[in-house]
Amino acid sequence: MSLNVIQLVQSVLTDDIVRQLGARLGLPAETAQKALTATGPALVAGLMHKGATLEGARSLFTTILSPEVDGHIAEQLPHLLASTSGLNQLETVGRQLLERGLNRPTDQISDEVARQTGAPAHAAHAITGIVGATLFGVLKRHLLDGRGNVGQLPALLSQQLPIITPYLNDHLLGALGVGGLSAFAGSILSQLKAVSAHIDQPTPAGKPVPEMLAPIHVPADAVVREERRSHAWLWWLLAAVAAVLAFLFLRGSHGGLGGEAISATSGAQTAVAAQPASAARVASGTSATATATAASSDAAASTVEASAPSAPAAALEPTKDSQLAFTVNAAGKPTLTATVGNEAEKTQLIDELTKRLGVANVVQNVTVDPQVKPADWLAHLDGLLPLMALPGAEVKVDGTRVELSGSAADTKLGWLGKLKSLFGASYQIGTFDVAHAVADATENFRSAVKGLFAPDSTCVAADIVKVLNLQVINFSSASARVPASAVEDLNQSARGLNACAHNGKTVRLEVAGYSDNVGGAQANLQLSKKRAEAVRAYLVNAGVPADSLIAQGYGDANPVTSNDTAGGRFTNRRIEFVAQQ
Structure with a gap:
């Protein structure tokens, strides 16, 4: 199976889609295209880095085939971009998939894309999520159509290096935690090749024994003598050695094992978990059928069934509401x-x-x-x-x-x-009633904020923001003036922050402003920033150290719920306190 991921992503993100996306994000089409062009190759590099280990490749494969990934993204994308709620949903799902797939937050890469392309931060964050959802979608479609297995994923990713290299630089890769471009390009192919060669793959019946004879070096005369009595003990011995080699390989002991030996034994790792890797115990009569079944089951699990991916062995009880x-x-x-x-x-x-x-x-x-x-x-x-x-x-x-x-x-x-x-x-x-929502939030905040004034308060930033984010600062429409309903809560917030500062435990926070999706994106961005600055100014005037607070506006980016209802828009119009490192 050959694949040009960038070409597939570009075939989905057509010129019309780019113009539509730019209009939704308040960007010129040229700027949106620049951000898309920078984001796609960088994310592919991140996936290559993740797939360069056995565990990483398996985890990435599972994420790609998860139900959250839309294998029909090419057909769905125009409809999703037709509404703000669809766009927000697409961005959120894409960012969540990337964080699972890359094992790291996406903010650093989107911030770097914004810096290099001139796109606003909120737009770059949205584009990162959208490209991520598209990237996972086309990969899923390709794997399902070709009935690809987990062992083929690293090989597919390795094909992307010459395609993405012209678009990469040290800063983009640094934001992914990958390192410099020269180090990445010089080592990633060999790593992916090794994983593809050694990962569990189906093995034809009867193959493991001949492939294992050469590395084991069993004396010929010993085999002959044993044949006069029974061949059974040799088969058990070979099965045990295969299990031991698989166990050592998974523990990271690569020294002295040829590629062929590792490939032949990798299917036995399930048997290692089921029984001690001891030749004496295996020879004493442990069931060979169990070993063969475990190996074949493990190999079969890596093959994609076109109808649906395999479910996890131990599914967790559902916890979220529909x-x-x-x-x-x-x-x-x-x-x-x-x-x-x-x-x-x-x-x-x-x-x-x-x-x-x-x-x-x-x-x-x-x-x-x-x-x-x-x-x-x-x-x-x-x-x-x-x-x-x-x-x-x-x-x-x-x-x-x-x-x-x-x-x-x-x-x-x-x-x-x-x-x-x-x-x-x-x-x-x-x-939905705004007055009741504000009243409920005020009651919850004033009950929780009392803990910030306790003598044993640790002033841990994460604990502080949990409390501060319970308050609601309900600005009037199009206004950046701190409302009277929020004054007492902000005074309490300042009192808690000042107590920490006086005890030498200054808490450093970002005051982040967000809007709903009503109105133009640029106007919302400016208004959200002015509101964040107004809250920061109020806290500073109340004695909070000025250098401990920064203000930033994000417009309608990162909604916490759907904007489809008045209650949802009320929730998304928010001031959010974020702990700073």
Whole structure:
């Protein structure tokens, strides 16, 4: 299987897509293209670095084939970019996949892309997530179509080096934690080749014994003498040696083992876990069938089944609530996002929407997360469908909680009572109210902030920000003036920070401002920065050391929830305190 990843990604991110993305992020198309061109090769280099170890290759392979990766990204991307919620969902999923795939946060690489291309930081962060989601999507599609296995992944990645090298530099690779360009280019191919050669792959029946004879150097006369009695002990001895070699290899002991010997024995690692690697015990009668079964099972697990990737051996109990959110425009066309726990629920939801609303009359983005509990609200979907045609309606379902806003919350229309009757007592159904949300947040913050004044307070930054982020600073629309409702909470925040500073434990924080997605991206970015600066100025005036606080605005980047409802937009319009190293 040959592959040009950059070419595949470019075939998805067409000129029209780049223009559409630039408009969404408030960027000229040229700047968006520069950021995309710099980001793709850098991320491929990060994947190559991850795949250059046995454990890394297996982990990366699992991530690529996980349900969160959309193997049909080429078809889905235009629809996702058509709405802000779709764009935000795509960015979030992409960044999460990259952090899992690369084992590191993506902020450093996106910051470096911003520095080198002139793109604003928030746009570079969004582009990183989008390119990441696209990259994983095309890899998944290619592996599934070619029924590729984990052993082929490092070989596929090694083919990318001459393609991506012209786009790389020391700073980009440094942001990935890979090192300099010359060191990376000089060593990565040999590392990937070694992993591809030694990783577990299916072995034809009868091959392990002849391949093991040469390295073991069993004396010919010993074999002859044993043949007069029985061949069985030799087969057990060879199986035991194979298990020992596999165990030593996995412990990192590469010295003295030829590539052929390691490849032949790697399939026996499951047998090592199942029984002690002792020739005496194996010869005494331990089952050969168990060893052969374990080896063949391990090898078969590395082959991709086109229907679906293998599930983890020990699946965790789902812990997250399923979600559904939609907003309806003035023409009565809904934009919907949802997260469900399995493909069957996703298919059921999409089929129902298509049947009742028509494929052209709904913009939907449904993702699957195995850690999500069953979507019980699917049984009540008929009751929600009329709302999906109500202009201005906004609905969010989070587990067993349903929130109405926009025209859906209009008391004259009576949807609150209708849904309470439809869903029953097991669901909490209400309308979003800003005053109640602020009051609840204030109560939670004032209860928690008392701990910051305790004599034994450690002033650990991570603990401080958890408390400070409970407060809500509800700015008036288009205003950067600190509202009166937030003054007392900010005074309490300053008191806690000052207590730490007086004890020689100054806490250094970033005051980060965020907006919702209403309005232009550039205007939101500027407003979010002014609000962050206003909060910083207030705390400094209250005595907090000026050099311990910095302010930054991020606009509508990094939403913590969907912007599809009034409650979601309220949550995303936030001041967030972030600990600084």
